[in-house]
Amino acid sequence: IGCMKLISIWFESAEFAKMTGFMMTVGMLGAGVSENIIQDILSFTNLSWSGLLRFVGYFGLLLCLLYLFFIEDSKPGSKPPVIEKQEGLFDALTVVVRCPQSWVLSLYSGFMFSPVAAFVASWGKSFIHVVDRFTDAQSTGAISFVRFGFALGSPFWGWLSDLVGKRKVFLFIASVSSLCLSTIIIYIPGLSVVLVSLLFF
Numbered sequence: 001i002g003c004m005k006l007i008s009i010w011f012e013s014a015e016f017a018k019m020t021g022f023m024m025t026v027g028m029l030g031a032g033v034s035e036n037i038i039q040d041i042l043s044f045t046n047l048s049w050s051g052l053l054r055f056v057g058y059f060g061l062l063l064c065l066l067y068l069f070f071i072e073d074s075k076p077g078s079k080p081p082v083i084e085k086q087e088g089l090f091d092a093l094t095v096v097v098r099c100p101q102s103w104v105l106s107l108y109s110g111f112m113f114s115p116v117a118a119f120v121a122s123w124g125k126s127f128i129h130v131v132d133r134f135t136d137a138q139s140t141g142a143i144s145f146v147r148f149g150f151a152l153g154s155p156f157w158g159w160l161s162d163l164v165g166k167r168k169v170f171l172f173i174a175s176v177s178s179l180c181l182s183t184i185i186i187y188i189p190g191l192s193v194v195l196v197s198l199l200f201f
Contacts, residue, residue, distance in 0.1 A: 021158030028151040120146050131189045142197045149201040
């Protein structure tokens with residue numbers, strides 16, 4: 001939400017979907033790369049999990065300080081928005097809750113992302129290991145293509161929807177294509193590593 005707020009301040013509204021897509025790219029690449037890095041750090045050092053988490057916490061504090069000193073609240077030379085009345089948190093949340101679009105978009109996002117996230121994080125690796133008879137390394141590699149698909153697809157589809165100026169048609173395409181690809185992965189056993197990786201992507 002913080003990144004999206006910065007995008008709304010620093011970029012034109014016509015670029016919002018594209019820049020939000022790039023935000024997803026950074027997040028997914030970070031998630032995909034960090035798994036291997038964390039395993040390597042733990043393997044080649046005497047660092048414990050608690051020590052690693054402490055280091056990550058310190059790094060987060062460093063980022064917080066960098067944000068505090070270097071990120072501007074508004075573009076240089078732009079006029080700050082005129083706020084006639086500062087709403088309280090409860091009033092602001094009431095506005096969001098009463099907006100039908102908030103519910104529609106939240107439900108859509110939840111129903112689209114949760115199954116994918118649950119499959120990748122929980123039982124997807126074990127599933128393709130058993131059903132498609134992949135090795136442990138092959139299963140991990142195939143699953144990681146989901147994140148790379150997110151990383152490359154998010155800015156592309158954001159840019160395309162900004163260019164076309166329509167959102168619903170791309171939401172529909174995403175829903176149908178996800179359903180079809182997931183169905184193939186789940187209900188057709190014995191697929192090759194390359195094909196499963198492409199389907200995940």
